Amino acid sequence: MSLAQAESMPLSEDVESDVGKSRTNGFPESSSDMDSLHILPLYILPIETGALKSARMIKNVRLESVIEFFRGEQIGSGQTTIQHLPAQMGWPEGTVHADFELVRKLARLPSYDVYSLRVMLRNIGVEVDEQKYLRLSPEKVTELSSYMTKFTRPLLNQVFGDTEPDVDTFSDVVALFRDPDISKARARLEALAERLKIDLIEVPKFLEDFGDIFLSLSYYRQALDAISPTVDEFLDALIEIRKNHQLSSDRNLLDSCAEIEDALIESMASVTGRFENFDRSTDDMWLDLDAEKFAKIKELVRGFHASIGGVLCALTVKMSMWHELFPTPQHGGPVKRSEFIMSEMKQGIRKIKKIEDSAPLLASLEKKK
Numbered sequence: 001m002s003l004a005q006a007e008s009m010p011l012s013e014d015v016e017s018d019v020g021k022s023r024t025n026g027f028p029e030s031s032s033d034m035d036s037l038h039i040l041p042l043y044i045l046p047i048e049t050g051a052l053k054s055a056r057m058i059k060n061v062r063l064e065s066v067i068e069f070f071r072g073e074q075i076g077s078g079q080t081t082i083q084h085l086p087a088q089m090g091w092p093e094g095t096v097h098a099d100f101e102l103v104r105k106l107a108r109l110p111s112y113d114v115y116s117l118r119v120m121l122r123n124i125g126v127e128v129d130e131q132k133y134l135r136l137s138p139e140k141v142t143e144l145s146s147y148m149t150k151f152t153r154p155l156l157n158q159v160f161g162d163t164e165p166d167v168d169t170f171s172d173v174v175a176l177f178r179d180p181d182i183s184k185a186r187a188r189l190e191a192l193a194e195r196l197k198i199d200l201i202e203v204p205k206f207l208e209d210f211g212d213i214f215l216s217l218s219y220y221r222q223a224l225d226a227i228s229p230t231v232d233e234f235l236d237a238l239i240e241i242r243k244n245h246q247l248s249s250d251r252n253l254l255d256s257c258a259e260i261e262d263a264l265i266e267s268m269a270s271v272t273g274r275f276e277n278f279d280r281s282t283d284d285m286w287l288d289l290d291a292e293k294f295a296k297i298k299e300l301v302r303g304f305h306a307s308i309g310g311v312l313c314a315l316t317v318k319m320s321m322w323h324e325l326f327p328t329p330q331h332g333g334p335v336k337r338s339e340f341i342m343s344e345m346k347q348g349i350r351k352i353k354k355i356e357d358s359a360p361l362l363a364s365l366e367k368k369k
Contacts, residue, residue, distance in 0.1 A: 034133065035140040037223060037313040040112035042067075044133040045126065049089055049099050057106055061321040063314050063348030065107035082107050102126065110310025110355050115216045119306050136219065145169050147218035148211075154286045155210075159188045170211040177204055196291045206294075213298050216305065217278060223312045224271055230319040231264055237326070237337055244334040253338055256346045263349050267311050270356055274304060307359030314352045318345060 033041040038059040047053040055069045060079070067085060069078040080088050082103060091097040105124045109116070114134040121128055128134060136144075148170050155173065177189060193200045238257045241247055248254075281297055325340060326332045332340075 032137045032140065034114055034135065035137050037111055037113045037309065038317050040106060040109075040117070044128055045102065045106075047099050047102065049091075049097075052085075052089060052099055052103075057103070057112070059112070059313060059317050061317055061344045061347075063317065063351050065109075067103070110306065110351075111313035113219070113309045113313065115219065115302075115305040116309035116313075119302065136215070140219075141171070141215065142169055144215060144218040144222060147221055148215060151210075151214040151218075151282065155207075158286050159192065160185050161188075170215065174204055174207050174211065177207055192289075195289060196294070198291065209298070210294070213301050214282075217275070217301060220271075220308050220312055221275060223316060224268075224275070227312075227315050227319040228268070230323045231268060231315070233326075233329070234319065234322055235261060235264065236329070237334075241334045241338050241341075244338075247334055247338055250338075253342060256342060260341065260346055260349050263352050264315070267315060267352050267356055270359075271308060271311055274308060274359075304359060307355060310355035310358075311352060314348070314355065318349075 033039045033056060040057040042055050042057060043053050045053075051069075052067070055067050057065055058068050058079075060066055064081070066079045066081055069080070071077045085103060086093075086097065086100055089097070089099075091100065105126070109120050109124075111117075114136060117128070118130055118134050152170060152173050159177070189203055190200055193203050196203075196206060198206060238261055241257060242254065278301065281300070285293070285297065322340075322345065326337060
């Protein structure tokens, strides 16, 4: 059962007892919710209702936020809409439960990735233990190591020069700087601290901050790279649909295809353009780094978390569902694909443009260099 098919699926009477068990009984044990763009485990939030706290909020293929109580290959996905939640939870009629108010706020957030949540949860007045919950898993951090190399290599060259050590993750980089055993490296660290106008003992904390900022860029870059092939496949499928004799006269379908195509191309180009601007801002960062310059770069990147996260969340959900149903050009014909486009893919597509339009202007990046 797909997300779309399960979207309005009514919950059975024993759902509450099921979801009250350990979280691994309701969801795949191997899943890492906090690494996802579209999943928000509700146990990290100040939720009072036990059954709800064991659930999670997800974005479905229509880009609607729904509550998911369980998921499995054999049992499908048990979901309910936000509006049906009071009846499902048995909250008293005529009152607005505090959990319902919170869930409605969460439903309006465009993305549930950890970096967007750090910003947006504060904006809506929701307190979460960020150090404990709003972090990528160690497995995901390791997975992003190849992306982080772009940012760590210049740093290692600056401090260690020709004796650059072999490291796998940014945590390894920070560990090196906590106790460097090379006198030349220590001297360069002291020079770095002087440029940043901080004490030498504060350099590891600065590096952790630096690592977190650029880990977020690596995270989003990986998400973009992951969906790019499927976007290309989807755009190719639109060409085949337009060529199909049976479908070529369906004006409503062709208009929907054109709208989706424009939204995808514009969004992909915009996000790619932002990364190119980020790259230009950071390529020479270590040549003339000071505390003020880094603070501006940090402010800039964090300012784009919500918009980039929102766009990539939307694109990831839609492209993942498309790839799941049509993994190769041979899966499903133009008619079947057109049916899915009209029933699911076009739903919520305008939300992507709305999220993108809310982002700061790219020109602001150049001003902050």
